[in-house]
Amino acid sequence: MIALLHYAYLKSLRDSSLIAFIIVPMFAPVAALSGVTLARGHLHYPFYLNVQFSAVQNATLASQITLAICVFFAVIPAFWTFRPEIATRSIGAFFFGARPRTVTLALILFAFVIGLAGWIGAMAMIGALTSALPPHVAFMTLKVALGLLAASALGTLLVTISPQPGMIVGAYLGCVFLVAWIETSKSSLHLIAAVPVAIVCAALAAFFMERRCAS
Numbered sequence: 001m002i003a004l005l006h007y008a009y010l011k012s013l014r015d016s017s018l019i020a021f022i023i024v025p026m027f028a029p030v031a032a033l034s035g036v037t038l039a040r041g042h043l044h045y046p047f048y049l050n051v052q053f054s055a056v057q058n059a060t061l062a063s064q065i066t067l068a069i070c071v072f073f074a075v076i077p078a079f080w081t082f083r084p085e086i087a088t089r090s091i092g093a094f095f096f097g098a099r100p101r102t103v104t105l106a107l108i109l110f111a112f113v114i115g116l117a118g119w120i121g122a123m124a125m126i127g128a129l130t131s132a133l134p135p136h137v138a139f140m141t142l143k144v145a146l147g148l149l150a151a152s153a154l155g156t157l158l159v160t161i162s163p164q165p166g167m168i169v170g171a172y173l174g175c176v177f178l179v180a181w182i183e184t185s186k187s188s189l190h191l192i193a194a195v196p197v198a199i200v201c202a203a204l205a206a207f208f209m210e211r212r213c214a215s
Helices: 002-014 017-038 055-080 085-088 091-097 100-130 136-162 165-184 194-213
Strands: none
Touching: 002 017, 002 091, 002 100, 017 100, 017 194, 055 100, 055 136, 055 165, 085 091, 085 136, 100 136, 136 165, 136 194
């Protein structure tokens, strides 16, 4: 597992995709807050998305937007990191040192950590620009974590079914429902359903990955 994560890290670092995967979700709220604030013709601090909102309300709105962006973006590293190896079936070489299940879990964990790092960075930016953080930030972080887990597993499943780039559209369609469900969830028990979804996706991904390399 550690070796696979190290490989994914070095590969993403070499082609600069790792930086993009983290920076884009992190700076999405910065772009939104800066754009709206500067659109009024002058620099104002704290920044805002709605001038009639309080700092906490603006932070909450920016966080809700960032939640959706982070979940959507988690699909990309899950789908793209090992896509060339899966497309050429060279990922079969990994199976000499790890089981397909381990490779799948490593890919899901890699995408999950990237998404969580983007969320933490985005929250720091929101706090700095709006001078506030949303209420119940811990519960919102739990929402994001479970959403990232499900999105990462979904992206991994789809790339093992087919590494064609068009398959990522299906992942985004799935994330539309995932984000809507997460945003409306009011209880942690409701959110826990993301865990079995991720487990099923991971199990299917390992099965398809093994079948792809065996055929």
